Amino acid sequence: MVSDQQRGTATRRRGAALEDAILKAAAEELRTVGYTGMTMDRVAQRAATNKNAIYRRWPSRPALGIAAYRHLADAQLHIPDTGTLRGDALALLRAANTTWSSPQGAVLRDLLAAAADEPDLLTLLREQAGGSSTDAAWLTLLERAAARGEAASSAVHPRVASVPMMLLRGEYAVRGLPEVPDEVLTEIVEEILLPLVRGRAIKP
Incomplete structure (x- = not known):
């Protein structure tokens, strides 16, 4: 009471x-x-x-549930600043990887499981997939890289920023593990993100 x-x-x-x-x-x-x-x-x-x-x-209730999760995630989000895009990207991916197996990750998994039986919740989850504070963090990393001369300004793009987390989520789905091996995180950064960022500077 x-x-x-x-x-x-x-x-x-x-x-x-x-x-x-x-x-x-x-x-x-x-x-x-x-x-x-x-x-x-x-x-x-x-x-x-x-x-x-x-x-x-x-x-x-679905709207409140999604808002509460985002409130929880935003409060714990830290944007690394190691001085290089590689270092920043690895740090952010490692933090996300750790979060997935944490109580915060358990909340997200619970929401995803509930969405299978609740269409409104599933719709909200899909709508919230973009425009989150995590997406903004990745854009910040790309902006810093461009300011340092590591990347062209054309690389500061939402589609580029979304790639690392999309690949990480794909690893969770395929492997079914609570945590992705660190060597996979390194591959995502070194074999996919960095070449993608560098390639944005090439004009057709």
Whole structure:
């Protein structure tokens, strides 16, 4: 039950503060009971607010689930800066690889499993596949490489930025393992990403 003190706190929260509290509560629900166990009632209770406040921002449980996962992922994302594109790309891939076998990765796997029986959730997952903070991180790596003279400005492209993570996800799907061998990550960077980036400088 929500205490009188919590109700008083909830009434004082507005805007971004309330939204952040709801997302944190939903992310904690995803970690503890999974997407199938997460309900608007449970999130409202954990966030010390009411369901109307949630529905005004996220019209459905799938929408809240995806938003909560992205909130969790964004909070833990770190953009490496090793001084080279190779070093940055390997560091970001290794971090993503570690995340897949972490509690955060377990949340994503849970969402993917639930999407098989919930079309709305599957649609949202597909829509969120692009434009994420991870995509932005890869674009940042390419922008830095271009600024250092390692890459042409034409290499700073969303399609180029999406390649490493698409290949990593493919490895998960094909191998069925919670973690991809480090030599495969190195191959993705050295045999695919770097030649692709260098090739963008070649004019037809």
